[in-house]
Amino acid sequence: MREPVISSSTTTSEDDRMLRPQSMRDMVGQRDVFARLEIAVDSARKRGDTLGHILFDGPPGLGKTTFATCIPRDLNVGFQIASGAVLQAPKDLIPYLTNAEEHSVLFIDEIHRLPKGVEEFLYPAMEDFRIDILLGEGVNARAINMTLRPFTLIGATTRAGLLSAPLRDRFHIREHLDFYSIDELAEIISRNARKLQVPLDAKAAQEIAGRSRGTPRLANNRLRWVRDYTTSKADGKVTLPLVRDALEMQGIDTQGLDGQDRKYLETIVRVFHGGPVGVEAVAHTMNLAVDTLEDEVEPYLLRTGLLVRTPRGRKVTASGHEHLGLMPEEPGDAQRSLFG
Secondary structure (H helix, E strand, C coil): CCCCCCCCCCCCCHHHHHHCCCCHHHCCCCHHHHHHHHHHHHHHHHHCCCCCCEEEECCCCCCHHHHHHHHHHHHCCCEEEEECCCCCCHHHHHHHHHHCCCCCEEEEECHHHCCHHHHHHHHHHHHHCEEEEEECCHHHCEEEEEECCCCEEEEEECCHHHCCHHHHHCCCEEEECCCCCHHHHHHHHHHHHHHCCCCECHHHHHHHHHCCCCCHHHHHHHHHHHHHHHHHHCCCCECHHHHHHHHHHCCCCCCCCCHHHHHHHHHHHHHHCCCCECHHHHHHHHCCCHHHHHHHHHHHHHHCCCEEEECCEEEECHHHHHHHCCCCCCCCHHHHHHHC
C-alpha cells in the first residue's frame, strides 16, 4: 500500500500524528457515522469510482480531521489538506485542484471561512470536475475551461450555520459528530497511553475521561499533562491520586470545568444574583469578548445543564449553584440586601 501524499498549510505535532488513528476501524466512538461512511468507502472501492463529497460538522476536537485523514488511507488514494482561512482567492485553490490525482481526496478544514468568490469557484469543480480560469483583463481577457481529474472534497466546519445552502447541497454525504461517552474517552486514553508508553490503570483513565468534556482532543491534552506531571513528581506510573493532583493543579474540576468556566458562572451568581443577564453584560464584567463566551465557554455549560438561556438572558441553574457551592438567592433576596 502506498502512502498518500499529504500537503498542508499547517503542521501538527509529532504527538498528534502518533495518537491519531490511521484507519476508520481504529477509531473509537461515532459508530453510526463510521457505519455509514464504511459503506460509502467500501462501495467506492469496489466500483473503482470516486467517493462522493463529504461534509463533517460539529464542535472542535471530535474527530472531523481524523475521519478526513483516515478515509484516503482506507481508499489508498492521494490526500491534500487546505484551510478555508488561507484560501482567500480562486488562485489559491487552483494548485490544489490541478494537482489532485484521480479519486484522491482534498480536505478543506474550517470550510465555512471560504470567501464567496472561492466558494463559487468550487461549484463547477465539485459538480463537473472542471474550472474556468480567466486570463488577461478587459477586451483581451479570455476564459479557459480546464478539466480536472475526479476527486473527493471533504469539508469540515464548526459553524455549519455559516455555510451557504448552495455549497452545503453539493456535498453528497453530511455527517454531524457528537460528543463521546466517558467509556469511549477512557478507551481512547488507554490506547494513547500505550502509544506514549505511559503506565495507566483503568481508574486513572476513567478519571481523565470524566474531566475531558466528551472531547477526544481534550482527553489527549489532559493525558499529556498527566504524563508530564507524573514524570516530574513521581516515577512516571500514573495512579488515580496523581491524576487528581495533576488536573487540580491545572484548575480542571470533576466536571471538566476550567478556571474560565467557573469564573463565568461565579460572575453571574455573585454580580448578577444568578441571572438572568445578557451575555454582553457578563462579557464586559469579565473583560472578555462576547464571541469567546458564546463559542468557547457557554456550549459545555449549556450541555451539562449548569447554565440555561432564557428570553431575558443567561441564568445559572440549581445544578450550577450546587457545583460552585453557592446557594441560589430566593426571590426578593437582592432587594432585602439593598434595603434591609
